[in-house]
Amino acid sequence: MSKIIGRALSQILHCKQLTSIDSSSRLYGRWMHRDPGKIMLPFESKSKVNLKKEKVIDIDPEILNKPKEREVDSTKINKKTLEVSSKINNIEKSDKIKKNREDKLKKRAFHLSQCKVFDDNNEIIFEKVKENDGRISNLLVNLKSKKARNSSGQVLVEGWRLIVDGLEAKCNLKYVMFSRKEDLNNLLPFLPSKGVKFYKMPYKQITLWSDVETSPGMLGVFEIPSPDNVRSLSRPLPLQFICDNIRVPGNLGAILRVAVGAGCEKVVLTKGCVDLWDPKVVRSAAGAHFRLPVYNSVEWADIPQHLQQDTSVLIADSNEKVLHDNSMDSMDEGCVGMSIPVLPYYGIEYTSLKHITLIIGGETEGISNDSYIFAAKKNGLRVNIPLQRGVDSLNTGMATAVIAFEIRRQLIQAWTREKLERIGVNAT
Template sequence: MDIFWPMIFWQHAAICHKSIILFGYKCCRSVEKENIFGVRQQLVITSRQYGRWMHRNPGKVLLPFEETSKVDLKKEKKIIDLDPEILYKSKVKTDKVTETKTVTSEDNSASTLPPEKSKQIKSNRKEKLQKRNFYLSQKKVFDDNHDIIYEKLGENDGRISSLLVKLKSKKERLRSGQTLVEGWRLIVDGLEAKCKLKYLIFSKVEDLNNLRPFLPKTGVSIYKIPYKQIEMWSDVETSPGIFGIFETPTAENIRRFSKPLPLNFICDNIRVPGNLGAILRAAVGVGCDKVLLSKGCVDVWDPKVIRSAAGAHFRLPIHHSIEWSDMPSHLEEDTSIFIADSNTKVDNLDDESDTEYGNVPVLPYYGVEFSSLSHITLILGGETEGISENSYELASSKHGVRLNIPLQKGVDSLNTGMAAAVIAFEIRKQFIQTWAKAKLQKQMGLAT
């Protein structure tokens, strides 16, 4: 039993040391006739040999019963040399060609032009470069075309690392008098409050354009670095991609946008950055006159406090690290002291031994006519430590009152920032109502 297999020429290349060789493969036929079982066995073997070559693309299939078929196969005339030395030489040549192309492309305009014109172009280019370097040395923000001037830095630049390392430490922040702010919105808050911006570090030009209307004309060093570097120094999971370094504002140079309420906050030993930031945010929203931080509170310029305060640092006078012995000197003489206290216990005044809360009574926060008072000071304690004895002593000496927020059964207390907002906006509501009535009466008196 003769089995005919077509001759198949495979379009395959085997790479040798210095040449590429085209070769083909021809399947054989089996010739066992007597033993049928043997024939089947040989057929399986030949089919497997054929199957090992099926992954290659055939160039031409020659069938045995097509005698008139013309075989027209192309032969490889050229031999491709794969010597590594030749490859290296070709790479060097291409690099030289690209270098010459860049050089010629830069000077193409000058070479094709007359000598006088090309000389003028080179002089203009040199003049622009000198002017740019001068602007950078003078810390100018805009050039003659009102474009923002910045210096592009590479990865791991020493100026950026030395600058940001210092601002991560509380001691270095106090020594240098500088504060790090992350995100263009907080930078805008600082610029609107007329705080002095020293450095601006960004990765995308779009973020820089958001600050264009608020940037000063001089005094800012602007650096562009890769986003990976900013992400490495960032304190958040997804960095906004821009840093601003301000001179730390003081309580004296804060710019106010409206007339404040006669209201002060005293933060008593608040150690959680998020809680202090929430209190500062509520103080700005309600229109506080100032905020006083006792010694032992968390650093007010901590990055977590700055983010949670949402720009309150630039709009509110903040006095920090005050000893309790010096606290009365920061208060107005006619101020009334109130303590936001979740405890409703009242001491027995007849029992002299029970002096935990002194002579400070407790009232619901809506049970006081705040508008009849000339000035108010609200003391807020931390959630972990609570109200200190110093606060009770100060309130007792000023005939103060403890304020309680009634809650549903099963709820012990509110967050410190939330409690501050509830009481402070009740105070604001009463003052606004009183001022509105007085204004209405004045208008009616003028009309009659």
């Protein structure tokens, strides 16, 4: 009996130990997610352990939820206020931009109505024009014909250089059509403060109205200057030209260019010459129209009114033949020119002449009978340029340059000698 009782007691104790171990393991598994200071097991010896106590504050969940709602509400309010403020700022900015635009347009319209060239910022005021604008097309079409030019009193020039030449000569510039804004910088020092309208148009549109293969991209419209308003930039020589039947535009432009370069007083064009303001003449003359008085389409009966009384008439003639019979009555009109004596251009003492009038004929028509008769009445001379064999004549513009600069050379040498004699220096 004693043995049976002992076994029962040992089984009971063993079962208690197992239950205690299972309970401790269960408790340990529940608190695995925390960081314990120390794990106490039932089979360890009891010891004093210093564990840190955490302060636990009990908070009502309702209190925790209230501030969250407030924060959400406050963020919504802040977003709404920011959106409203941004909208207000955008409206204010757009209003300012609109006002600035309106002010600029008003100022621009005022400046355009006053025909002002520069705005308050000293920039050129221009108007952008679309393709095939009626105002520009009508203006340029009229300026392409001779009758419309004469009736309107306006002429078309191409390129900023010719526009500058006209502005330097104090001619009235009315319109400027351009494609690039940078090209206007070449005109800035010469532009007036009022009276010029600027139009910005596509380059393709300008090329349609250009007479050049590669257009410079700028067109100008001037009032045709009268001969009395044109002023030469320097003291002219006592020399003037009469152009007789010059019908090639390039030749007339070259003669005008020589006249300005040599320092002539004026040029007279007889009736039958090419139009003075033809685009090819204007382009080949390189601004001579604005620097020299030119009288266009003058009848031979009115020629004496444009000459001085003591002038000596010379005819640039390539013909060297001379008739010795000088009687005007027994001579045909075709032989009048043969009776006028001919000399090489360098064989005349031009300094002995008070004033010189040089008559220049065209290459195709030559010297007219009216020129020969006029020179014969004035006891004139024919001037010839000797050439090598095989060459009949020179270009009209080239021949004019040869004779004109020989006259200039002799006159300047004579003036320098007189000046040196006044000073007391022996001229060599």
